[in-house]
Amino acid sequence: MRHDFLDRFSRLDSPIHRLPPALKLGASLALVLTVVLVPPARPAALVGLAVVLAVVAVLSRIPVLFLVGRLILLEPVVLGVASLGLLQPGGWRTFLFLVVRSTLCLGIMVLLSNTTPFSDLLHVLTAARVPVLVVTTLSLMDRYEFVLVDEAGRMKRARASRIFTSRRVRSWQTLATVVSQLFIRSSERAERIYAAMCARGWR
C-alpha cells in the first residue's frame, strides 16, 4: 500500500507547505475555533472564512479534485449527526448551519494534514511539552500503521486464495482469526522493535 494514502500531498513544495508547522497547527486551531464560535444569527461570517480557506487551498497547489473527494468521503459523519437536527421543529436552518460549519472545519483539517507531514506535527507536540509517552506512542503508530495495514491485506489475500467459498456465518470467525493473528504478530514485532531500539541506544 502507498504509505501516504492519508496525507498524500503533505510533502509538496508551496508557500503554504514551507510555513513552520507550529504556525500551521496554531492557525488551524484558531480558525476552527473561530468557525465554531460564529453564532447562528450571522452566517455571513462563514462566507468570509470560506474565502480564506479557498485562497489557502489555491496557494497550496493541492489538486482541487482531491480536496473535494476527501471532503465528500468525510461528509457522511457530519450529515449523520446533523440530520438529528431535522427531527426537531425548525430543524432545517439548524441542519444547514451545522453542515456548513462542520464542512468548513473539515476543510481546515484536511488542508492542515495535507500541507504538514505528521512527523512535523509530532515535533510541534514535543516542543509543546506533550508527555513523552504520548509522543512515543504516536510516532511508533505513525511508523507502523501502514506496515500493519499491509500485513492485514496480505493475510486477507492469503485467506482468499486458499478457500473456495466463504459462508457468511463462518466469515466472521475467519476474519476474527485474521485480526487475532494481526495482534499476535504485532506484539511479536513490538518485542523485536524494543530490542532494536535498545541496540541503538534508546533511553
Place this chain on the structure above:
Amino acid sequence: MHIPDGFLDARTAVTAGILAAAGLGIALRQARTHLPQRRVPLLGITAAFVFAAQMVNFPVAGGTSGHLIGAVLAAVLLGPSAGVVVISAVLIVQCLMFADGGISALGANILNMGVLGVVGGWAIYDLVSRAVRGLFGRILAAGFAAWCSTMIAAVACAGELAVSGTVGWSVVLPAMAGVHALIGVGEGLITALVLAAIARVRPELVQPEAGTSSRVSLRVTMAYGAVVTVTLALFASPLASRWPDGLDRTAEVLGFSRQAAAPMLAAPIPGYVMPGIQATALAISIAAIAGTGVAFVLAWLLACALVPRSSREHAAEPGAEP
C-alpha cells in the same frame, strides 16, 4: 461516533477537554510507574494494530459492514491505563491525519471513547471475569463489556451534543442509544471472537497475569472513578431526568434560547422506549436494564459457543492455523 467540529459549544468542548486531560493524565502517570520499559513500544504498535484492525470489514446483512472499535480489546490485552493511552493515540491520529473527529471536539472524543469507553469497559470486564472464572468467564466478560463500553461512549456523546444545545435530549438519546445498541452487539461479537482466537494460539496473552499493568491500585481506581462520575453527572444526568428543566433553564440563561424540543421522535428501535409508559425517565431506565440484560444473555450464549464445556480445561491447544 467521532464528533466532528462544529457540533459542540465552547463550554462543553472545554469541560470535556479538561476531563479527558485528567483521565489521560491518570493513565500516563500509572503507565510511567507501572509499565515495564520493554512494553513501551507495544503501546505504539498496538495503536497501529487498532488502526489496521479497524480497516478489516466484517460483513453485516444488506451489504453494509461493521468494524472493530477496539476499546475493550486494548484494555483486556494491555490493562486499562495502557488501553486509554492507545485509544487516545488512535483518536489523535484520526483527527490530525484523517480529519475524522474534529480538533475542537478532540477532548470530547478522547473522553467518550478513550477514557469512558476503556475504563468503563474494563471495569465491567474486571467485575464479570472475577465473578465467572476461567476462559469462559473472560470471553463472556469481554463480549459483554464491549457492548457496555460502546453504549457508555454513545450515551456520553449524546449528552455532550444535548448539553451543547445542538440537538434535544429527547431526539439524540434514543437515536444514539438505539443505533449503538446494535453496533455494540457487533463490537461484542468481534471482541469475543478475537479474544477466543488469541487464547487458542497464545493463551498467555489473555491471562490476567500477562500484563503487570493490569493490576490497578485503589488510588488509581478512585481517580478513574472520580473522572467517570463527574462526566456522567455533567453530561448524562438528564438520563436520570431529575432536573431536565434545570438543564433547559441553564441553556436559556446561557443564551441557547431555542424552541423547546418536543419529544416527537418515535425511537428508531421501537422497543427502546417502552410504549405506554408515560414517564420517559422510567421508560429509559427499563429499556436500559432490558437492553443490558439481553446483551449479557447474548454474551453468555456466545461464550458457550466459543468455549465448549469439554475443552474448557485444555484451552491451550495448539493454534488452528497450520
